[in-house]
Amino acid sequence: MSNPSDRPILTVDIVPLTLANGRLCVLRALRPEAPFAGRAALIGGYVHTDEDRHLGDSARRVLTAKAGLSALYVEQLSTFSGPDRDPRGWSASVAYFSLSPLTALQPALEAPGLELVPADEAGGMPFDHDTILAAALARLRGKGAYSDLPARFLEAEFTLAELHAVYEIALGETLNIDAFRRKVMERGFIEESGAKRREPGANRPSLLYQLKAGHAVFDRRM
């Protein structure tokens, strides 16, 4: 039997990633109370068994309550655990990440106690949050240069040039534009939206693309 007093602490932590000023950035919160009061950390909180239908629900509730973000798609990353990661006791934290355009994080950027920092300058967070952030970046980069993940940093409609640019930033490497175009088309996760956009100074309007159905939304069940 599991004696409730022996039960581990169960929390969720979220890694909201976006692109800003050409850099991969993470949204962090300044912790309002102990432990680690005043330190910048990932946005996290306890599971509420009276209202959460599952841990994905907990992550979305915490994002809404602590960052004013009610419409982010979160994907489960991995669960981190141990006796020492939280000074309050043996704990497990189910980590989630989200990839979104900067506009989707706007409510959080205007709120006090929240900050957007480049992912490669976010080190030194309390708990094992550096490890969780590193795992999120590895997931983003490790799925291969042609997964549909980086496309989630864009608005609903985008040009191929914009798609190419976010993949280069997300993956931290230069990608040959022709090979990129061919591979992305081969993978088949985008389609023409039917609209065009004329960029300033361009002679011809650019075709706009969108993620195909089934690629635009994360699995919310886990």
Add this chain to the structure above:
Amino acid sequence: MSNPSDRPILTVDIVPLTLANGRLCVLRALRPEAPFAGRAALIGGYVHTDEDRHLGDSARRVLTAKAGLSALYVEQLSTFSGPDRDPRGWSASVAYFSLSPLTALQPALEAPGLELVPADEAGGMPFDHDTILAAALARLRGKGAYSDLPARFLEAEFTLAELHAVYEIALGETLNIDAFRRKVMERGFIEESGAKRREPGANRPSLLYQLKAGHAVFDRRM
């Protein structure tokens, strides 16, 4: 604050997969006590905060205690949760899976209360164990035909023909042998072991291969 009496139940469940008689199989345990006493289910148990250094440790301890398996490499799959999946209350279960040759499961096959069943005949398990098994199979198949995962069903040394056969079984599809050989070599996760083996009736001995360092062992940290 998290009141311990409100804390969710935290468990681990393990999906040990192997190949037997040319089929993908899962090891299950007959539950010795309530809930669901007598039913076949995934092997699972509570986290022990006094002895487990992390949840991967919990999974290995449970496998040793309940199945006599002390040397399986487990990889974290995903965490499943909710108020209804366990009749004892709001629970989260961190699921792990292992891929191993049949010989590695031998201690469990000789123990009472354990059974090996084809994965496609394992439906009808209690809790959400059908969902967890389906997620493990999706992980195995979803990493693409040329990930290193199915190779873990083989002994340390294997022929290319054996490798081809386990991939066909694991993925449930026919794979052109020449394309398979080319792709696997391209991916670069196997290397010649330096040994050869003469199969009964063969004119020439076959080259033996092994997984390269870094591919043979799962990350045990999570």
